[in-house]
Amino acid sequence: MARKPTSDSTRRSEKSRRAIYAAALALVGEVGYARTTIEGVAARAGVGKQTIYRWWSSKADVLMEAFLDLGAQAAEQAAGQDARPGAEYAVPDTGDLAADLKSVLRATVDELLDPQFEVPARALAAEGVVNEQLGREFVTKLLEPQLQLYVQRLRSAQDAGHVRADVDPRIALELFVSPLAQRWLQRTAPITHAYADTLVDYALHGIAPR
């Protein structure tokens, strides 16, 4: 990450940082990624553009961290406690794999339907589809770290004998994550908690008779 936190004026900095995140997310949602500029974000946040350049090296960096912060805030609200950045999508391990996956997937449904997340996330995702460099940065910094949390949970399930040892966890997670992502991104059909539960059940037990 390109953010370089200053050691002085921490409270004032924190306030500016949050204002910059909010401005960046609002702007990208309104005008799209291509027309979002550091100058525009600075003006909307009420800070000088040097304040932004002191902490981030590009608009892509500002946006990536704004999304990480949004996720951390959502997790904080949900958990009622401080959340570590990047830990917002931690998959619980209660020993009941189906229940754990459903709980995280249901929370993802809620987030995807929250306009505060949805509008800027769509703008960034759309740009990532045609702008390969941004798309790869988006995947490396935001998406893949979340998917790796599912990999860890599925590995632990393999150790417990709840997932077959010959299954590749990185592919397996896509059976329930990707359908949700496609319905949301391409608006192919509605997303609900019941749908999330069905995906997990089908992925675990398959659609062929047992």
Place this chain on the structure above:
Amino acid sequence: MARKPTSDSTRRSEKSRRAIYAAALALVGEVGYARTTIEGVAARAGVGKQTIYRWWSSKADVLMEAFLDLGAQAAEQAAGQDARPGAEYAVPDTGDLAADLKSVLRATVDELLDPQFEVPARALAAEGVVNEQLGREFVTKLLEPQLQLYVQRLRSAQDAGHVRADVDPRIALELFVSPLAQRWLQRTAPITHAYADTLVDYALHGIAPR
């Protein structure tokens, strides 16, 4: 579809139609959906813009049909025979569900990796993510009819006892289609025939021990 074929000069019309499709696909891949215009397509195809308006009512209509035609051409080449428009992704029914799904999914991998398809398809998909009206038209006219072919194949598999009767075919198909779509659209990981096969196996038999 908005195309209104003329009954005279059929051969000349067919040539113009193909030139217009090629121009529309090339242009949208180069400059994106928003900056593609009927005028630009007409100029590139070497026809008057009235020729385009005689057959289609909007640039979205031209593009949708250009993609349908591209798929039909690909199927024609693959099958070595005339293909009906819209039938390009017909799922075979040999009685072996896994083999049938793998054969179609492998062909989809090949199409997604073909630059002639990939570049314009990405441009249209990206616009569909942020432009809700176009996105819904894209899904209704292009994507959902293809997905319904999987629904039919899965229903026939249910009749044959190869898929559980309580499974919803419209959700089940997403277990192997959506992961491929997401890897392609968001470039989260490479797509290969082996990957397509793995998705079908996991979807049919699940990842939990049997």
